[in-house]
Amino acid sequence: MxxxxxxxxxxxxxxxxxxxxxxxxxxxxxxxxxxxxxVPAAGPLTADAVARSQACIGLLxxxxxAFRLQPLAVEATVRKKTVAIHAGAWAGGTAxxxxxxxxxxxxxxxxxxxxxxxxLLRK
Numbered sequence: 001m002x003x004x005x006x007x008x009x010x011x012x013x014x015x016x017x018x019x020x021x022x023x024x025x026x027x028x029x030x031x032x033x034x035x036x037x038x039v040p041a042a043g044p045l046t047a048d049a050v051a052r053s054q055a056c057i058g059l060l061x062x063x064x065x066a067f068r069l070q071p072l073a074v075e076a077t078v079r080k081k082t083v084a085i086h087a088g089a090w091a092g093g094t095a096x097x098x099x100x101x102x103x104x105x106x107x108x109x110x111x112x113x114x115x116x117x118x119x120l121l122r123k
Contacts (some may be wrong), residue, residue, distance in 0.1 A: 001030075001057070001058060001061045001069070002045065003025060003027060003056045003057075003058070003069070004028050004054060004055035004056070004075075005027065005054075005122045006025040006026060006027040006032075006056075007025070007026045007027075007103060008023065008024075008034075008050070008051045008052075008053070009023065009024050009031065010023050010024075011024050011049075013084050014079070022034065022036075022068065023034065023047075023050075023051070023055070025056070025069065030075050031085075032068075032069055033066060033067070033068045033069065034050060034058075034062070034069050034070040034071065035061065035069065035071075036050055036068045036071070038070045038098065039070075039071060040087055040088075043086070043088065044076065044085050044086070045071065045072075045073070045086060045087040047053065047077050049074055049085045050071050050074055052074070052076045052087075053071075053073065053074035053075060053076070054075055054076065054077070054082075055075040056069070056071050056073070056074045056075075057071075057072050057073045057074075058070050058071045058072050058073075060117070061070065071087070072086070072087050072088075073085065073086040074086065075098055
């Protein structure tokens, strides 16, 4: 499902509500609970990115007697630029320079450790 033009509303605190007081998108006066607990922790899509978003693609799920939206991708403004943030974007590797540099450093460190372990095992 694709949504845009909504307002993000934090948890209402009403635990007796059908959506359990979950954060929600408010669209045309109606609340649609957003299941930010289902956002993968390993990817760039975070609950904060969902809160700052202007557009969202997600799965509409029927869960515990209420509809909830599981965000898969959002469009948000980051540093005055509109960017798309996807739940599975981490799988394609790092796109930004700082992240690529950190990934390369981690890979180099792993190679050094493997080489040293190999030397120790040969002795």
